[in-house]
Amino acid sequence: MKIILSGALVRFADYTKEVDVEATTIAEGIEDLTTRYPGLKAVLLDGDGRVRRTHQLFLNGKQVERGEYPLGTAPVSCAAADTLFVLTSVAGG
Amino acid sequence: MLAEAPANGQGIPDAPSSQQIAEWVRAHLSGFLSDVVNPGAADRDATGTPLTATAFTPLAASGLLGYLVPAGHGGAGGDRRTFGLILEHLGHACDELEYPSLVSMYADIPAVIAGVGRPDLINRYVQPMIAGKRFGTFAYTERSDAFDFGCRVVEVDNGFEVTGVKALQTGGYLADVFLTYARDEGDDLRLLLVERGDPGVAVEPVPTAGFRAAGLTRLTLDRVRLDACRQLVRVDGLSHAQMFLNQRRLFIACPMVGRMSAIVEHCARHLTGVIRQGQPVTGFQAVQAKLGRMRIRYETSRAVLHDALDRLGNDEYNELFDPVISAAKYTVVDNAIALAMDAIHLTGWMGYSRELPYERYLRGFMGGIAGQTAQDVLEILLGNDVITRSEFGRSREEALP
Numbered sequence: 001m002k003i004i005l006s007g008a009l010v011r012f013a014d015y016t017k018e019v020d021v022e023a024t025t026i027a028e029g030i031e032d033l034t035t036r037y038p039g040l041k042a043v044l045l046d047g048d049g050r051v052r053r054t055h056q057l058f059l060n061g062k063q064v065e066r067g068e069y070p071l072g073t074a075p076v077s078c079a080a081a082d083t084l085f086v087l088t089s090v091a092g093g
Numbered sequence: 094m095l096a097e098a099p100a101n102g103q104g105i106p107d108a109p110s111s112q113q114i115a116e117w118v119r120a121h122l123s124g125f126l127s128d129v130v131n132p133g134a135a136d137r138d139a140t141g142t143p144l145t146a147t148a149f150t151p152l153a154a155s156g157l158l159g160y161l162v163p164a165g166h167g168g169a170g171g172d173r174r175t176f177g178l179i180l181e182h183l184g185h186a187c188d189e190l191e192y193p194s195l196v197s198m199y200a201d202i203p204a205v206i207a208g209v210g211r212p213d214l215i216n217r218y219v220q221p222m223i224a225g226k227r228f229g230t231f232a233y234t235e236r237s238d239a240f241d242f243g244c245r246v247v248e249v250d251n252g253f254e255v256t257g258v259k260a261l262q263t264g265g266y267l268a269d270v271f272l273t274y275a276r277d278e279g280d281d282l283r284l285l286l287v288e289r290g291d292p293g294v295a296v297e298p299v300p301t302a303g304f305r306a307a308g309l310t311r312l313t314l315d316r317v318r319l320d321a322c323r324q325l326v327r328v329d330g331l332s333h334a335q336m337f338l339n340q341r342r343l344f345i346a347c348p349m350v351g352r353m354s355a356i357v358e359h360c361a362r363h364l365t366g367v368i369r370q371g372q373p374v375t376g377f378q379a380v381q382a383k384l385g386r387m388r389i390r391y392e393t394s395r396a397v398l399h400d401a402l403d404r405l406g407n408d409e410y411n412e413l414f415d416p417v418i419s420a421a422k423y424t425v426v427d428n429a430i431a432l433a434m435d436a437i438h439l440t441g442w443m444g445y446s447r448e449l450p451y452e453r454y455l456r457g458f459m460g461g462i463a464g465q466t467a468q469d470v471l472e473i474l475l476g477n478d479v480i481t482r483s484e485f486g487r488s489r490e491e492a493l494p
Contacts, residue, residue, distance in 0.1 A: 053332035061485025083488035089414035
């Protein structure tokens with residue numbers, strides 16, 4: 001699966017926007033991603049190990065519902081040709 | 094004083110029209126604003142003096158400070174669309190943008206705290222805030238983005254210790270409670286309630302060129318010890334902050350649209366009495382065109398604002414970062430600045446004076462360049478959103494078997 005990062009996240013993946021990961025579920029893909037780029041872990045995941053709500057996930061353009069988020073209740077299957085977009089929009093006060 | 098102000102926002106119909114809100118503001122708040130608040134606006138700007146509690150505490154009787162708090166916690170349980178319309182019409186009636194902006198902050202904070210639903214916090218903070226006896230603000234901004242925040246929290250016996258500097262708070266002058274975001278040892282953001290009187294807390298004024306009555310402050314925390322009950326959000330405070338900012342983004346634009354309307358009206362009235370070449374300048378087509386352009390800027394801003402407010406009211410928005418809400422804020426700020434510039438061009442030296450204080454309004458509007466997410470940051474975020482979504486189609490094609 002290909003993971004495409006955006007916004008502030010890119011910095012924590014050594015400015016790599018696209019990363020190919022080995023995964024059969026989104027959760028596995030996120031785990032592989034954060035293993036390759038450890039600096040991403042605290043940025044992408046919250047203190048309970050869940051993907052922060054502010055990072056919106058889209059699998060092949062279809063938004064992944066909150067209940068399906070990695071390390072949540074329902075892992076979402078994915079295939080090698082799939083693309084997971086991580087849309088990050090962090091605004092200021 | 095407030096004229097027959099109904100408690101808890103009563104008297105505001107469900108799903109009101111803008112006209113109904115205008116009438117409600119006129120009936121219940123206009124006298125108070127013109128008698129108590131507006132007379133000091135020019136002096137506050139000249140001296141950099143913040144608005145005081147006397148301008149806000151009487152609002153409790155109108156229900157506005159508790160308008161966004163759920164009814165079960167003593168508020169009116171009002172919706173954000175209606176509140177936005179109230180702010181727009183307050184912006185028309187108030188001679189300074191700072192006042193409705195602070196009303197929005199002082200009404201939003203108790204709603205955030207009430208959202209946690211803890212009785213101890215309702216009693217200690219929410220109810221006194223609804224009554225206009227305590228005020229709260231939001232301490233998020235630092236001189237770095239959220240992933241590099243320097244404000245740190247560590248767990249200690251039965252509580253927390255917080256150290257760091259929060260660079261800017263709107264309404265901090267009056268606030269005795271600061272909703273403070275700090276990074277924990279795992280680099281997650283937590284939200285904590287810091288009180289002005291906590292040992293180690295320092296609140297300093299931040300002087301600015303405009304928006305001077307807003308009581309802008311800098312919050313410094315030196316090993317401030319907090320009881321465990323002061324933690325409002327334990328995990329993912331970043332997303333909590335983003336949702337709060339996303340919902341609030343329009344509230345900086347609402348009063349601006351009201352003020353734009355007032356400027357167009359005042360400016361046209363003034364120009365009717367200005368004589369050049371033996372006739373009122375309103376007879377010149379160049380003046381008519383510029384007034385027309387000001388009207389276009391106002392009507393455009395009002396249209397995008399109301400569209401975005403409708404999305405809030407209908408729950409049809411992205412709760413983390415809504416492009417329409419963000420584009421509306423951006424558009425209103427840009428148009429407001431341009432409209433004030435037009436007014437100054439049309440009125441010459443008078444627009445630079447206390448008599449027609451368009452230059453003061455311009456400085457207030459310019460606060461919107463930085464406030465509620467800087468205009469340049471919004472451009473980047475909106476462009477990033479467009480680019481990412483444009484790639485969705487290609488990814489669907491690639492995923493096809």
